Amino acid sequence: MLCSNLLKSNLKQLSNCLKSYSNVAAVEGQKHYLKPRQVWIENLDTIDEKKLGLIDLHPDVFAANPRIDIIHQNVRWQSLYRYVSFAHTKVRSEVRGGGRKPWPQKGMGKSRHSSIRSPMWRGGGIIHGPRSPTSHFYMLPFYTRVLGLTSTLSVKLAQDDLHIVKNLDIPTEESSFMQELVKSRNWGPSVLFVDEVDIMPRNITVATDEIKHMNLMPAYSLNVHSMLKYDTLVMTEAAVNRVISKLLEALNRNDGNAAMEKFKLDQV
Amino acid sequence: MSFVSSIVNGLKAWNPLKVPVRFRYHSEKIAKGPTIRRYGFDDNILQKGPLPKVDPSYKKLPMPEYRPKDAWSTKRALFGQNDYIDILGNDKLHPTKTLYNLPSWVRGVSGNEFQMLIRKKKIFHHRAYPINRPTKWNELNKRIIYLYKFMNRHTRTGFSKQ
Numbered sequence: 001m002l003c004s005n006l007l008k009s010n011l012k013q014l015s016n017c018l019k020s021y022s023n024v025a026a027v028e029g030q031k032h033y034l035k036p037r038q039v040w041i042e043n044l045d046t047i048d049e050k051k052l053g054l055i056d057l058h059p060d061v062f063a064a065n066p067r068i069d070i071i072h073q074n075v076r077w078q079s080l081y082r083y084v085s086f087a088h089t090k091v092r093s094e095v096r097g098g099g100r101k102p103w104p105q106k107g108m109g110k111s112r113h114s115s116i117r118s119p120m121w122r123g124g125g126i127i128h129g130p131r132s133p134t135s136h137f138y139m140l141p142f143y144t145r146v147l148g149l150t151s152t153l154s155v156k157l158a159q160d161d162l163h164i165v166k167n168l169d170i171p172t173e174e175s176s177f178m179q180e181l182v183k184s185r186n187w188g189p190s191v192l193f194v195d196e197v198d199i200m201p202r203n204i205t206v207a208t209d210e211i212k213h214m215n216l217m218p219a220y221s222l223n224v225h226s227m228l229k230y231d232t233l234v235m236t237e238a239a240v241n242r243v244i245s246k247l248l249e250a251l252n253r254n255d256g257n258a259a260m261e262k263f264k265l266d267q268v
Numbered sequence: 269m270s271f272v273s274s275i276v277n278g279l280k281a282w283n284p285l286k287v288p289v290r291f292r293y294h295s296e297k298i299a300k301g302p303t304i305r306r307y308g309f310d311d312n313i314l315q316k317g318p319l320p321k322v323d324p325s326y327k328k329l330p331m332p333e334y335r336p337k338d339a340w341s342t343k344r345a346l347f348g349q350n351d352y353i354d355i356l357g358n359d360k361l362h363p364t365k366t367l368y369n370l371p372s373w374v375r376g377v378s379g380n381e382f383q384m385l386i387r388k389k390k391i392f393h394h395r396a397y398p399i400n401r402p403t404k405w406n407e408l409n410k411r412i413i414y415l416y417k418f419m420n421r422h423t424r425t426g427f428s429k430q
Contacts, residue, residue: 078351082367093411093414094407133371133374135377135379136378137374137378139364145355212338215345219356220353220358221353221356222356223348223349223352225347226347226348247355247356265376268376
């Protein structure tokens with residue numbers, strides 16, 4: 001009974017998205033042992049906060065056991081998978097010059113050498129130095145990334161760093177409005193505003209443009225690193241529903257085996 | 269006979285009232301202080317006390333000026349933005365497909381230098397690279413030949429996949 005109310009807002013979206021995963025709605029409706037997490041819906045119109053209603057958040061997404069090790073793995077993956085080191089050193093064959101034998105083998109009283117660019121020489125090649133480009137790419141398993149997202153969202157909610165708003169409409173373009181709002185509500189210096197789509201209302205875009213530590217993101221851009229970097233996460237109702245439905249889709253999909261196969265570049 | 273007489277003479281010289289003694293009471297010895305050893309040795313290394321004042325005209329060692337990085341520049345504020353786009357957005361768009369700023373043969377691959385060079389050669393050998401960059405192409409090929417010999421003859425290659 002609790003859970004049927006819980007999923008009213010989400011089921012529609014769920015059923016739209018999950019044509020091939022028709023068992024999800026049935027499964028989610030059966031979970032009477034999980035209590036939904038209830039959160040206030042606040043407003044952004046005025047500096048003082050007004051509570052406009054309540055929203056139920058699915059416990060699989062917002063009440064997951066916070067796995068700190070999985071969160072760490074996700075943050076490390078995000079930092080490294082795109083990183084390519086372009087440090088480069090020349091090997092003795094690549095250094096300019098060094099083709100001729102500098103002096104005869106015997107008779108000079110000098111030590112024997114065959115090239116002035118051998119690694120023993122000053123200005124010679126480097127033997128085992130960095131060779132560009134060195135990629136640090138790897139993929140985390142699919143469900144590790146999903147678990148990272150659910151853990152971080154749960155952590156944000158549990159630590160009172162998650163706020164849900166009706167929409168991102170504010171009355172003025174002034175950035176001082178945002179500063180005062182955030183300060184009066186104790187929202188933490190850095191705030192991440194998440195909406196459902198990437199086209200945002202004009203006022204908030206202009207207001208947060210000047211402030212470096214307040215940024216806007218669409219729902220599909222949400223990630224573990226950003227959620228940890230920003231002190232407060234402010235999501236619109238639509239964004240929250242979108243994220244919940246996408247994560248439930250990921251958690252309940254039928255072809256999980258396919259998703260957990262080893263990553264092959266050509267098969268993506 | 270002679271040694272017996274020498275013993276007797278020694279015994280006569282020994283007077284029990286005159287005994288050689290270093291100190292009467294141990295506390296007197298302690299009160300004197302520690303025995304000076306290595307007398308006249310001058311230890312030049314400062315063991316205690318304030319540091320000596322250095323002449324300001326002395327050149328200080330160079331240290332770079334500390335410049336903290338801007339933690340909220342656009343790049344850093346939005347780092348990791350679309351890494352979960354295949355979960356939260358389009359199923360078909362894998363994060364490796366968003367690596368626009370990387371060289372094309374490096375996107376979504378990892379390996380040692382030998383594997384990366386072979387991949388680069390496979391991608392570019394029928395394009396303009398050998399004609400536009402002949403020296404670099406030659407270096408690439410030389411490096412592949414050298415690495416083949418080094419990796420297969422001088423390092424452990426791991427288990428065979430047969």
